Each structure stands twice: as C-alpha cells, then as structure tokens.
Amino acid sequence: MKLYKTDALVLRNLSRGDIDQLLVLFSLEYGKLKVMAHGSRKITSRKRGAVQPLTLTRFLIHKGRYLDSVRQCEELESFPELFLRMDRICYASYAVELIENSTVEGEANQVLFAVLVETLRQLGRGDPEIIARAFALKLITLVGYKPVLDLCAKCRKNLTGKALAFSPPAGGFLCADCARENSENQMVMCHRGTLETIKLMLAWELSKLGQLKVDSGTRGELYYVLKLHLEYHLGYRCATEMFIDKLRNRNNRYNTKS
Amino acid sequence: MKYYGASITRLIDELAGLPGVGPKSAQRMALYLLNAPAQVTQNLANAMLEARKNIRYCSVCSNLTDTQLCQICSDPRRNRDILCIVEEPKDVSAIEKVRGFKGMYHVLHGAISPRDNIGPDELTVKQLLKRLQEGTIKEVILATNPNLEGEATSLFLSQIIKPMGIKVTRLAYGLPMGASVEYADEVTLTRALEGRREIE
Numbered sequence: 001m002k003l004y005k006t007d008a009l010v011l012r013n014l015s016r017g018d019i020d021q022l023l024v025l026f027s028l029e030y031g032k033l034k035v036m037a038h039g040s041r042k043i044t045s046r047k048r049g050a051v052q053p054l055t056l057t058r059f060l061i062h063k064g065r066y067l068d069s070v071r072q073c074e075e076l077e078s079f080p081e082l083f084l085r086m087d088r089i090c091y092a093s094y095a096v097e098l099i100e101n102s103t104v105e106g107e108a109n110q111v112l113f114a115v116l117v118e119t120l121r122q123l124g125r126g127d128p129e130i131i132a133r134a135f136a137l138k139l140i141t142l143v144g145y146k147p148v149l150d151l152c153a154k155c156r157k158n159l160t161g162k163a164l165a166f167s168p169p170a171g172g173f174l175c176a177d178c179a180r181e182n183s184e185n186q187m188v189m190c191h192r193g194t195l196e197t198i199k200l201m202l203a204w205e206l207s208k209l210g211q212l213k214v215d216s217g218t219r220g221e222l223y224y225v226l227k228l229h230l231e232y233h234l235g236y237r238c239a240t241e242m243f244i245d246k247l248r249n250r251n252n253r254y255n256t257k258s
Numbered sequence: 259m260k261y262y263g264a265s266i267t268r269l270i271d272e273l274a275g276l277p278g279v280g281p282k283s284a285q286r287m288a289l290y291l292l293n294a295p296a297q298v299t300q301n302l303a304n305a306m307l308e309a310r311k312n313i314r315y316c317s318v319c320s321n322l323t324d325t326q327l328c329q330i331c332s333d334p335r336r337n338r339d340i341l342c343i344v345e346e347p348k349d350v351s352a353i354e355k356v357r358g359f360k361g362m363y364h365v366l367h368g369a370i371s372p373r374d375n376i377g378p379d380e381l382t383v384k385q386l387l388k389r390l391q392e393g394t395i396k397e398v399i400l401a402t403n404p405n406l407e408g409e410a411t412s413l414f415l416s417q418i419i420k421p422m423g424i425k426v427t428r429l430a431y432g433l434p435m436g437a438s439v440e441y442a443d444e445v446t447l448t449r450a451l452e453g454r455r456e457i458e
Contacts, residue, residue: 012373017278044436049443053406078444086413089406093372239375246377 002063003071006030009116010055011096015041023051023070025059026099026116031107035061037070050075054082054092056117077117081124088123090247091132094240095119098136102143102234112142118206126210129219134201134209136226141202145233148172149199154182162192166225168232188228190221197222266292318389320365320382322347330354330363337361339396343386343415345369345403353401361399364389369407370414378414386415390422397425404431404446 008027016022019041025033040047050057050073060072082088099116103109119135140146152159153172165179166172167187173195174182197218201209214222231237262270266288274284291299315321316328323329330336330350340361344350350363366381389395398419402408416426431449433442442450 043434046438046441049441049446052443055443075443080445080448083406083409083413083445086410086417089410089413090372093406097373240372243372243375243377246375246379250378 003060004030004063005058005060006033007056007058007076008033009096009113009120010051010053010057011100012053013037013040013051019045021051022067024100026096026103026113027059027108028110028113029108031109032100032103032105033061033068034105035059035068035070036064037073040070047073049078052078054079054096054120056120079120079124082120084124085128086247087128090240090244091128092120092123094132094238094244095123095135097238097240098139098230098234101236101238102139109142112139115139115142115206122206122209127214130201130209130212130214131206133219133222133226134204134206136230137198137201138206140229140233145229147198147229149195149202152178154178159192159195163189164192164195165189166194166228168229186228186232188221188224190225191217194218194221194225198225315382319363320367320385321350321363335360338394340399341389341395341397342399342401344401345408345411349401362395366402366411369402370411371407372410381411383415383418387418390419390424395424397427400426400428404429 006025006027006029008025010023011026011032012024014022014024016036019039021037021040023035023037025035027033037047037051039045040051042048047070049055051070055075056077056079058074058076059070061068062071079092082092095116099112103112115135115138119131122131147153147166147168148171150159151157152175153167153170154174155178157175159173159175161176163176163179165174165176165182165187167174167179167182169186170178170182174187179187179189193215197212197214200212204212227238227241269288269291270281270284273279273287274281276284279287291302312324313322314324316323316331317326318331319328321328321330325332337360340359341364342353342359342361343364343366344353345366345368347365350365353359353363364382364386366383366386368376368381370376370378370381390398398415400412400415402411412428416428419426430453431446432453433439433446433450439447
C-alpha cells in the first residue's frame with residue numbers, strides 16, 4: 001500500500017456523485033495535486049471540515065493507479081476571518097485561482113506555498129485589495145514572469161520622468177519615448193508612483209503591507225498592470241477578477257440610483 | 259457501443275449524459291427499458307415530457323411548480339412574515355421534511371461563486387428584492403449551505419437586506435447528529451460553542 005503525507009491548502013472542491021469530492025490541492029511537498037475525498041460530502045464525514053476550500057490541512061493520501069485518494073486528514077488552519085467579509089472572500093478566491101492556473105501538477109514550490117498561506121492570514125487582517133495585488137506580484141515573480149522594473153524593458157535606459165507605461169509583451173515598464181513608439185501593442189499608461197508601489201509590494205513582507213497607503217489612482221493602475229500581465233503570461237482571464245468587477249459595477253449602479 | 263444497434267447506442271449515450279450515470283449504469287438502464295413491458299418505457303417517456311412541459315418557476319418564490327403559484331405560496335396557513343432563503347428547490351424539500359418551519363421560501367437557484375463568476379444577477383436576487391420591498395416580510399432566514407459559496411451569498415444578501423429594516427438571521431452552525439467532537443472543524447466547533455444552549 002502506497003501512502004504519503006503532505007500539508008496542503010485546499011484550492012477547490014468539486015462534487016463527484018452524491019457523497020464524494022474531487023479536491024484540487026496546493027501542497028508543500030508535491031505542488032498542485034488532484035485527489036479524491038471519498039464520502040466527504042456526508043454530513044457525518046470526518047473529512048468534511050478539512051476538505052473545504054481555503055483550509056490548510058494535513059493529508060494522508062493513498063496513491064491510486066489513476067487518481068490518489070484521501071485516507072485521513074486533519075485541519076491545521078481554517079482562516080475564519082476570511083468568511084466575515086465579502087471582499088476578503090473575493091480576494092482569497094482570486095489568490096487561489098491564480099495559484100491553480102499558474103502552477104503545474106506535481107511541481108513543488110515551497111516559497112510560493114508559504115506566500116499563499118501568509119496571504120490568506122493577512123487577507124483577514126489588512127486591506128484585502130492591496131494584499132491580493134502584492135500576492136499576485138510575488139506569484140508572477142516566483143513562477144518566472146517578473147516584469148522589468150529598474151530599466152526600460154525596450155531601450156534598457158533608466159526610467160526617468162513621471163509618465164511611464166507598462167507593456168506585457170515588452171516584459172515590463174517602458175520609458176515615455178519607447179511608449180510612444182510602442183503605441184500599437186497592449187499597454188497601459190501609468191505614473192511613477194505605481195512603479196514605486198510595485199517595488200515596495202515586492203520588497204516588503206505581506207505582514208508589513210498594512211503600513212502602505214495606496215491612493216485610488218494607483219490602485220486603478222495596479223489593477224490594469226496586473227490584469228494585462230497575468231492575461232498575457234497565463235493566457236486566460238481570471239474569473240474571480242471578472243466577478244469582482246461585476247460586483248463593483250453593481251454596487252456603483254445601486255449607489256448612483258439611491 | 260458498436261455491438262448494439264444505432265438506436266440502443268443513442269439511448270445509452272443519452273442516459274450516460276445524466277448526472278451520476280456512468281457508461282455501465284447507462285447500459286444497464288437501457289437494456290432494462292428495452293426488456294421491460296412497453297408501458298413502462300411509455301410511462302417514463304411521458305413523465306419526462308410532461309414534467310418538462312408543465313414545470314415552471316413559481317411567480318413568487320421561484321420554486322419549481324406546475325401551477326402559477328406553488329403549493330407553499332398558495333397555502334393561506336403559512337406565516338408570511340418569515341422568509342427562508344435557500345439555494346436550490348431540493349433545500350425546500352429538506353426543510354419541509356422536518357415540519358418545523360411554517361414560513362415562506364425563496365429559491366435562489368444557485369449561490370454566489372467568485373471562482374465561477376456567478377454573481378447576484380445570475381440568481382433570483384432581483385425577484386427577492388422586489389418581494390422584500392412589498393413590506394410584509396419581517397424576518398429573513400438565510401439557509402444557504404455552510405460552504406464558501408453559501409457564506410458569500412449570505413454575506414451579500416445580509417448587506418443588502420439589513421438596510422431595508424428587516425431582521426436577518428442565519429441557520430445555526432453546530433455538530434450534526436452522529437458526528438464526533440474530535441473530528442469537528444475549527445469553524446463549526448467555535449460557532450457551536452458560541453451558540454450553545456442551556457439544557458431545559
């Protein structure tokens with residue numbers, strides 16, 4: 001009998017039949033895994049609480065011929081503060097969706113695992129939007145898509161001036177001259193403040209980000225920079241991001257009406 | 259399935275498309291239907307077509323019904339002050355089975371899911387708000403499932419219902435019958451302790 005143990009964060013659980021669930025895990029030792037949790041939807045199942053999404057769990061897994069299955073599991077941390085606010089739920093979902101779509105099954109990334117767990121802790125304490133953006137920046141750095149931040153990605157000269165641009169095909173920020181030449185490509189115009197915020201977000205630990213004050217203009221530019229960069233490199237549009245946009249538009253619509 | 263004729267193969271394929279039915283089960287069902295008396299197959303086909311043709315959403319609660327108003331909404335003995343919000347029609351039947359609730363229902367037909375980009379506009383939230391604005395409902399019970407999507411839905415609904423001056427409650431969390439304290443998760447155990455009751 002082949003059994004292995006691992007600590008993993010439950011990214012998603014998909015119902016299979018009446019009582020089973022297919023779990024998508026991000027584990028410390030084996031990276032992304034898909035395992036079956038038999039009987040975990042039964043009301044009296046001992047696995048039930050430990051296989052909920054956004055739960056850090058210690059798993060004992062049986063290696064199957066086609067699909068591995070959960071033998072035992074014990075909840076280590078459940079991040080209950082996330083479930084108290086809608087924006088925290090949304091940005092936690094954003095973080096796990098990015099992990100699921102940017103990692104390969106069976107490839108461990110222990111640093112990324114630690115960053116994800118710390119992100120879920122901080123999302124329950126700090127500004128969820130800022131924590132989530134910092135997480136996305138750390139993630140793209142750890143999976144190898146870190147944008148060029150110190151020099152112009154095209155001409156390799158120092159980035160001078162207040163007006164800059166960000167271009168995913170070029171691989172980072174562009175100076176004003178290169179931005180003018182590059183106008184036909186996917187690009188977002190932004191201020192130097194956004195670049196400096198990105199640098200701080202990458203340099204600082206997530207627990208310190210509560211001290212970072214980000215104005216609404218920079219938040220907006222950060223949103224477009226990350227959206228373009230993730231779409232370009234990961235090749236898909238984040239569903240949770242679309243959901244957050246939809247909810248924001250809905251709230252704006254209702255606020256305008258009232 | 260090339261061993262069978264084209265019509266049996268089609269029947270097996272159609273049955274295998276149903277949720278929870280694998281190819282072997284589909285084959286077993288198809289062969290049963292072919293060996294059963296013609297009336298059995300005819301009744302099944304008629305029942306499916308009739309249900310498909312007649313079933314619609316109740317104009318008040320959005321539950322499945324074959325009339326304009328469902329049985330619960332047209333029952334004058336029900337308490338119209340309390341509204342229980344559930345995700346699916348099967349949740350109405352689960353609550354009705356315990357016979358402890360005599361209020362009205364509203365079926366959302368799903369739950370808010372950020373991961374699947376399912377927002378309030380994809381559910382029957384618009385109909386719910388219209389119903390609440392009529393002013394007869396005094397209390398809303400959020401009976402969505404205690405999972406990520408259910409929690410997101412109840413948070414969203416409580417945010418929009420509370421400003422309307424309506425009391426909003428959520429189904430209690432606790433240990434189910436037959437479970438053991440040892441295996442209870444942190445959230446359930448914490449909330450079960452918070453909501454403990456004195457033994458009468």
